[in-house]
Amino acid sequence: MNILAILNSQGINFPSSDSTKEKDSKIQQLEESNRIKDEQLRLKDEQLRLKDEELKHERDEKEKEKTEKIRKEKEINTLKTENEKLKEQIEKMKPKLSLDAPISIINQDPSDIKLIGMDGLKKKIIKKQNKWNTISLSQVLEDGIWEMESEFTNDNHAAIGIVRDSHNLISGVAANESPNNQHTAILFNQSWNRGQVLCKGKEISGNTGFKGKQKVKQQFDSGTGTLIFFIDGILQLIYITGIQEKVRFIV
Structure with missing residues (x-):
């Protein structure tokens, strides 16, 4: 009994080996394309992560600079205040130049x-x-x-x-x-x-x-x-x- 002939008579066909190879090739191409896209997405995600870290580092540095600037300004103001007080004390202690003394x-x-x-x-x-x-x-x-x-x-x-x-x-x-x-x-x-x-x-x-x-x-x-x-x-x-x-x- 010829089984293939019976199946063919009933409209049931089997793909040829060439057709199977072609489909396998397309599948491989699609899989490779997906792999490349996945890699590209991974690289973009990595770039975004690095960019976020860079931005975070910049924000942290700016915050540190701002904090340091505020600290220095406070220190400068404190020193200015102390300096003014010292000047006042020195001025009080400093002998005054005698003016308008009559000459004889x-x-x-x-x-x-x-x-x-x-x-x-x-x-x-x-x-x-x-x-x-x-x-x-x-x-x-x-x-x-x-x-x-x-x-x-x-x-x-x-x-x-x-x-x-x-x-x-x-x-x-x-x-x-x-x-x-x-x-x-x-x-x-x-x-x-x-x-x-x-x-x-x-x-x-x-x-x-x-x-x-x-x-x-x-x-x-x-x-x-x-x-x-x-x-x-x-x-x-x-x-x-x-x-x-x-x-x-x-x-």
Whole structure:
């Protein structure tokens, strides 16, 4: 009995081997296409995951930066507040510059020394004779910072400085001569001792010294006991500190 013939007569056919191979090939192609799409989807998911992690990291970093910025701003504000308080404390403790002090002198030799009032606080001292004399202001330098600015008309022997309030300058004796030199601290001009500083008889080099027509200023801080010098606004290298006595300015 021919079974295939009977099945064929009943309309039942079996695919040929070629048709089966073709279908298998299509199935393989579809499966490969699906595999590729699955891989592409997996890669996209991985990319999205990495992007999410990157964005999260950026958000975390921005949050850290924001937090750090806020912390630094608070720290800066705290430091500013502390700094302002320190400035206020320093300002309260700082000796005040004494202003508008009347100018008068202790004139041991009226025959040689004459004081003339000019404009405002300015005074002019006229020396009439060719002899040594040191002139002291009468103001005692205490409770603050004191300044005196001088200008000499020529380059003759000139000096500025301080003298002990307890010492009366000897008339006819220079500031660098005994006994005056044991009670004074002075800055010479250039033509007299080459601009040296003399303190209680000891000479110290290092300052430039001043000339006629230059503005020479001395500043005494009674709080620290320090005497410094300026020539035409330039601070001089050599200064004197540790002054504990009451003093007066001299020229």
